[in-house]
Amino acid sequence: MSDGPQLLGKTCMITGASNGIGKAAAHELAKEGAELLLVCRDAQRAQATVEEIKQRSGNPKVEYLLADLSSQADTRRMANEFLASGKPLHILLNNAGAVVQFRSETVDGIETTFALNHLAYFLLTNLLLDRLRESSPARIVNVSSDAHKRAFHGINFDDIEGKKSYGTLKAYGQSKLANILFTKELASRLEGSGVTVNCLHPGFVASRFGHNNGRFMQGVMSFIQVFGRTNEKGSESSVYLCASPEVEHMNGEYIYDCKVTQPTEHALDREAAKRLWQLSAEMTGLADSQPGS
């Protein structure tokens, strides 16, 4: 990034920061001087990551918050803990995600890919939105993927949880399309609020993504391990959207390699974005509280 720390005095929450792209982004944002809150699901990995980032960046203001983001109750508990701390929130980087080879359901009885990759972004963001508004200027950054192109027919509202027909890449692609539709709808709701939201494709990255899946995904990932970019390279667009003064006012865009790019036409479908918002609000129990309005 540019000369001198860009984020002194800014508080930044990053989900999925104990590995991969999120951890690499956390390193960079720590170097920029931000106070970091790393949302992780495992205390040992979280503690080790905090120590490593403090040591390598020289920034002592790094802490972790524990949450399994596939659980709505756990996400709410963690968000409430943060809100009770009274800290401001200037940057929220929704990054935690997974690809799930065989259909499974979370503790809430929701298909795991959709729950973790989309509903967790939606729920956490909405729970923290008032604090982001109070702390404005503030930014929300959603890590999506070019895999959204695998949702050939858009969001399948008739079978959004893959109950009738589940495919690993179909479910993953749909969840990453949902990230873009969520970004677009939230951006229009946030217009003029001092809070912006954008999303990105990090490129194909040799992270640990998909490592705990069956043979098919391990095969895909071993290919990416050889030909994929590093976590550091993969985190560049996340860091850019979180920290660069160049994009301070940018809102509702999808970027790749720090440049605005066009997602598929399904990702630009305003009606689908509104319908997904409504459904997500119902599935997270936020429908009655008018989230993000």
Ligand SMILES: NC(=O)c1ccc[n+]([C@@H]2O[C@H](COP(=O)([O-])OP(=O)(O)OC[C@H]3O[C@@H](n4cnc5c(N)ncnc54)[C@H](OP(=O)(O)O)[C@@H]3O)[C@@H](O)[C@H]2O)c1
């Ligand atoms: N790798 C790629 O080629 C690629 C391409 C496009 C988009 N992306 C996107 O990039 C983002 C980061 O992926 P990555 O490649 O860095 O993968 P990764 O190395 O597997 O890291 C994923 C992170 O998410 C966390 N996580 C997973 N399930 C969680 C849960 N239930 N609760 C809380 N945290 C959870 C993981 O925690 P643990 O450390 O505990 O496992 C880890 O920190 C994802 O949104 C992914 O869709 C990746």
